[in-house]
Amino acid sequence: MTATLAISGWGVLSAAGTGAQEFAGTLAGAAPSRAADVTAMFEEPLPQDRAHALVGFDVRAHLGRKGTSFFDRSTALALVACGQALADTDLEVGEANTGRVGIALGTTTGSLKASSDYSRETLVNEKSYLVNPILFPNTVMNCASGQAAIWYKLKGVNATIAGGPLAALSALRYARNAISRGYADALLVGAVEEFSPHTAWLTEQLYPEAAGRVPTGEGAAVFVVEAADADRAGRRQPDAEVLALEVGEFAPPGEMPDPASGLAAVIRRALAAADVNAAAVELIVTGESGVPELDAVERDAIAATVPGAPRLLPVKHFTGEARAASGALQIAAVLAHHRADPARDGAVSVVTACSPDGSVGAAVLRGWSRGDGTGQSR
Amino acid sequence: MSENAMQTRVEEIREIIADVLEVEPEEVSETGLFSEEHDVDSLRAIEILARIEKVYKIDIPQEELPKMVCLKAVCEIVAEYAGWV
């Protein structure tokens, strides 16, 4: 009854690269690159001079000026990633299926900068109400998905999921339900997080004691998702199948119910649902960020459930702590891992996530390379 | 207000409008209708009004919005509420 999802194309924007090829290349490299100098990005002070931010990102370079001037950064990042995903898939999206194609995007709280700056205006302006009407939609969390629907003409199910580190897994679950229940045929699914003084300061202050934290990051990743058993006549092998998506709600680290044993149960459930033996897992992309108590949740759960020594990839060491985008960047890392390497075709990977609130999740994916081995799209 | 001062104001307003409509100032003509030439929507129309109110520290009732169809009309309404005579 519940469909297995197939990913037929994807787009990514992160400090580790823009677009599938570049991102895959960075992750294949030996060491994460140093975070970028962000001191010139904003007028406001920043807690650190370096971050995994897209310093030169300009939405106009991707989408033009018309219609983009008033986008918040989250919306801009999301729209560019959606465009990449649509260009990367072999699914035709057009007039014929516009009502059957939708979007499910994950976020932490939309554009924090847009909301906070709007609030600031009401405090510092001579008159509280002298705010800019055109920026008001940016303060609403579904701005990115609404604008994506307008930009790419997607009239189907349109959802925004506020899930923080779990947002991408939740968005995939939402999409899987929409497709399984017949509400949609395909969705753009992903998550986005922007870098701003606002996110930088709050991310910094969440775990001030953790000296080994990865720098703050930002980015977006979007996947074109369809039912794996949909008619694929004349189309290529999908990039991946999402075999299982499981989530659970426990307590923050150190409290009960223990999130590590909760995540272990979630991973076991996911492997069972995927009908995959734990020993077959080749790669685990974790959400570890150098915060010891959170990292321990994932490490302990993995040690308890996946025997042997699968390769562990803590992708935030490449992308930074990109909050809601992180889960999507983790999945993108799995896809990148397969993109140009036919030797890994059919391999099984697991993605794990844990939030400071004790929300945990795991996905099981099986991936394939692009047929010609170059990793190029069609 | 002198002819020159008024023309300066017109250029200021032209820039405000151009910015909201995402076009170059020279693309905003005196009498070209925003709705026809620039595909203006209600949100952008209110944004134009809001920016003008803020810049010139005046209050323009929203009832005037339907009249603000082109640069010339906007300038006339602003002149009226700002007392530029």
Next chain:
Amino acid sequence: MSRRVVITGLGPVSSIGTGVAAFETALRAGRSGISPISSFDASGFPHRNAGEVTDFDPKGLLHTLDVDAWGRTSLFAAAAARLAVQDSGIDPDVLSGSRAGSSMGTTSGESQVIEAITGQWVRQGWQQSAGAPAAQYPASRLAVAVNRELGLTGEAITLSTACSASNYALGYAYDQILTGAADYMVAGGADSVARWAHAGFFRLGALTKERCSPFDAGRSGILHGEGGAALFLETLESAQARGANIYAELLGYGLNCDAGHMVAPDPVSIAACMRLAHRNAGIYASDVDYICAHGTGTPANDAVEYRAVRDVFGHRTPPISSIKSMLGHAMGAASGFGAIASALAIHSGFLPPTINFTAADPEMTDIDPVPNVARQTRVDVVQNNGFAFGGNNAITILGRAT
């Protein structure tokens, strides 16, 4: 045999009453929850009224959560959920040991937390630590709060699809139970009155001054509202087995997206969403006895909603009223309150009124907005409308569980 999904618990935390009894009494009386804004200094605004929950008492309502560790909106969500579970009569220990989760909708999430952090940045600069609020601003915490309050370890999903978010959340919860992915779900939504949204709606010209009067000739906008709305969902079989009071059955829902404009609603797309909801729920338009309107009270929304309703229902348009006339626009909680009102309409046999109604809009004289006074009548099927910024249309269909 396919599972059927019923509503057995209602948890409103609203400006017109907290708890199902107070809420129903207020709906029947056509009580207004509008008062002068107290949660922020509104003196700089020409319009200073909203539908705040002035008597919200999280400490009194919540059993588990440390109220100091959560933002106002999460507390609304958790309190509403606690009330819905209490109303359902289910043993809380049975519930927490079951496959159970929550699905909550919101527009602005922890808006008051973000405003508090912003205020501190403005007054004391960026370097000043935000303290606890740094952990409290993610909107995901709404559903997390519900799970934590009730001890649920299943999925906690927060859908931030603006003003139709509760209907999204209800729809997702419905599917979880229908497909067997969960046995119990708490679904609804929550939002808090916030200065930034008050300013934004005012500046858009969408905010009225004193009274919200949907479908009225003289309507001039919304009033901002807030609160938490939660509904407890389980299978018909489960409800019957434990002898629960069944308010209504959730028959299905429809979602679509205008994909045209962020702010201006589209009557053609909304009509399509209504037809989609009917089809998914397995009903005909002619089955609908009452429409719980989105009915924000802006000239544009109500005119568009009217056009869509007339397109779908024609001359057989059932009564259509807006509880936002009483509550104000509770944003992400709005369609949750609509669902609660719809369930009560079916269960108790009455139509909630549109209050503040003085004269029919000449453009829509052929609808019945249930003006000012609640009406006693049998209701079997209700359509609960939710539309939103971003063109996110979501409509739920509730019916008598037979």
